Amino acid sequence: MPETAMELIDVKKSVGNKEIIKGLSFYIYKGEVFGFIGPNGAGKTTTIRMMVGLMKLSAGDVRILGNSISTNYKEAVKEVGAIVENPEMYPFMSGWQNLMHYARMMPEVTKERVQEVVTLVGLEKPINDKVGKYSLGMRQRLGIAQALLHNPSVLILDEPTNGLDPAGIREIRQYIRKLAKEEQVAIIISSHLLSEIEQMCDRIGVIKNGELISIQTVGGDAADHNLIHQMEVEPIDKAAQVLQEQYQLEAVRIDEFLSFRSQKEQVPAIIKSLMENDCAVYQIHVAKGNLEDQFFELIGENTIE
Ligand SMILES: Nc1ncnc2c1ncn2[C@@H]1O[C@H](COP(=O)(O)OP(=O)(O)OP(=O)(O)O)[C@@H](O)[C@H]1O
Ligand SMILES: [Mg+2]
Structure with missing residues (x-):
């Protein structure tokens, strides 16, 4: 049995008298890339916001390495790295300066770790250039590097390839696969780009109108x-x-x-x-x-x- 990284237990969200998330339950395992797909308005971003502690659950629970996001918030979010909206980066500072800026806010992140994540996302070359000069793909990679600084067990990316060209998408896909494999990070990616998710993920959960309507394994033998x-x-x-x-x-x-x-x-x-x-x-x-x-x-x- 693969080890569980994150667990959703009957997660619900109501806004006013409208129920937008209607009881989601599923597991995400260490070292897997899990695709979260569904049409616009299905509830992907809402679910992700709850997973990372940016929004309160109306009912149910999210557990990260066993820690409840509701009752053990600090321990739970310690293990999560995420890009939910576009990451805030300072264009007038270099990639390195931006990462150091975040690293200083997290006591356990060393300079060595910053170097490590830079290598991991393949930004060694332009790391001392100003972020204002970065391409969209480079900025995405810097965002992923930032989300990985504190060594989270779970990485959550909401539409990570939004706005990227095919080469950029390919690059991000390769880094995501590498991360899952080499670092055993559980990676959750939301998208409505199916063909791409299909190539990047091990399993895919389909959400519609706030409900999970299918989970399927892709790639490997099942694809044949x-x-x-x-x-x-x-x-x-x-x-x-x-x-x-x-x-x-x-x-x-x-x-x-x-x-x-x-x-x-x-x-x-x-x-x-x-x-x-x-x-x-x-x-x-x-x-x-x-x-x-x-x-x-x-x-x-x-x-x-
Ligand atoms: N603060 C809010 N108040 C009321 N309704 C909301 C709020 N936030 C989201 N919704 C509604 O919840 C539903 C899910 O929205 P959500 O943003 O989670 O969808 P999504 O799957 O991320 O869509 P997209 O693919 O367009 O990003 C939508 O019907 C949306 O209108
Ligand atoms: Mg969304």
Whole structure:
């Protein structure tokens, strides 16, 4: 069993007479990257604000390494690093000066630790440049460095790749994976960018209207199961019939492609059967946005209420 870093126990939040978070319960383990996804207004930021102690819970509890955020606040938040809103950095100071500024407010953070986090996020080169000159990606990394200064067990990032270009997103993704693996930090990332979360996370929790509607494991072995395949094949109706009769697979025609869900391991046999039935296979590929389709199946489109 993996070790638990953070625990949400029937967390609820009401504002006025409106319940915005309706009883969330889940665990987050050490060394994992947990994606928290849902449409705009689903309750991600609200939940994160409660997790880091920026907002009071109406009911339930959040426990960080066993310490309750309600009754043992100090011990609990000691183990949390977070970027909830854009981190406040002074543009006229260098990256190093900014980090030292925060380090001085935390008695246990040494100069060596500051150097360590700089290396960890790969900011060695520009660390003495003024932050005003940093790119968005560099600023994000500095924010992560700052959140990591006090060696937290849990790192929470609300939309960490917001506004980054693809190269910046890739970079942040790599640092996040590295952090989880090498430092055994539990990392929680909120986003509505599914394809990206899919590549970064070990597990994903889907939230809608303040409720957790699914938790799924992504990556690793699980990703190989029941992928959506798209095949260019002729004649297409005959191919659909073969899939149905020999493999009990529901195949649908989308434009000029035949689309079906199956395990990767089944594909060679399927192609062989099609050939034996005089169907010509021109190409086959795994449909992108596998998770995206599942996501829309789960939450529906245009669901902001
Ligand atoms: N202070 C508040 N008072 C009343 N309602 C609020 C308050 N803060 C948030 N809400 C409502 O709570 C719901 C959840 O908002 P939240 O910001 O947590 O969503 P989110 O999942 O972070 O969305 P986004 O993807 O847009 O960032 C929304 O319906 C929002 O209108
Ligand atoms: Mg939000």
